[in-house]
Amino acid sequence: xxxxxxxxxxxxxxxxxxxxxxxxxxxxxxxxxxxxxxxxxxxxxxxxxxxxxxxxxxxxxxxxxxxxxxxxxxxxxxxxxxxxxxxxxxxxxxxxxxxxxxxxxxxxxxxxxxxxxxxxxxxxxxxxxxxxxxxxxxxxxxxxxxxx
Numbered sequence: 001x002x003x004x005x006x007x008x009x010x011x012x013x014x015x016x017x018x019x020x021x022x023x024x025x026x027x028x029x030x031x032x033x034x035x036x037x038x039x040x041x042x043x044x045x046x047x048x049x050x051x052x053x054x055x056x057x058x059x060x061x062x063x064x065x066x067x068x069x070x071x072x073x074x075x076x077x078x079x080x081x082x083x084x085x086x087x088x089x090x091x092x093x094x095x096x097x098x099x100x101x102x103x104x105x106x107x108x109x110x111x112x113x114x115x116x117x118x119x120x121x122x123x124x125x126x127x128x129x130x131x132x133x134x135x136x137x138x139x140x141x142x143x144x145x146x147x148x
Contacts, residue, residue, distance in 0.1 A: 007125025038081030
């Protein structure tokens with residue numbers, strides 16, 4: 001009987017989702033300015049035993065779905081994002097709100113190697129992880145010109 005790692009097996013692994021960062025990180029953001037997000041999700045390797053046989057399993061993030069919690073359509077990227085000033089994933093809130101949270105769902109592809117064979121085989125299907133940011137307020141700001 002050949003050893004196979006299934007999507008269900010992959011989902012049961014303790015995949016570290018990588019964290020979800022929101023910038024600025026001060027408990028509030030401003031309407032009409034970019035709110036930057038990113039994750040540290042990265043490839044991970046696990047050792048397991050399947051039917052008494054040692055197996056190595058690799059999981060790598062394949063895409064990221066960002067839901068900004070304001071009713072706008074979630075966006076899916078293959079980019080994990082980055083902090084300012086090199087940011088690549090951001091959202092502009094159009095209205096003030098007392099509380100918003102960003103939800104990140106990451107899909108993971110897997111491959112496995114049986115008993116140190118050096119032959120990596122794909123896992124049919126994917127695993128998912130989900131993270132939610134700390135709540136933050138979306139504020140409006142008014143500017144005023146001053147003399148001196």
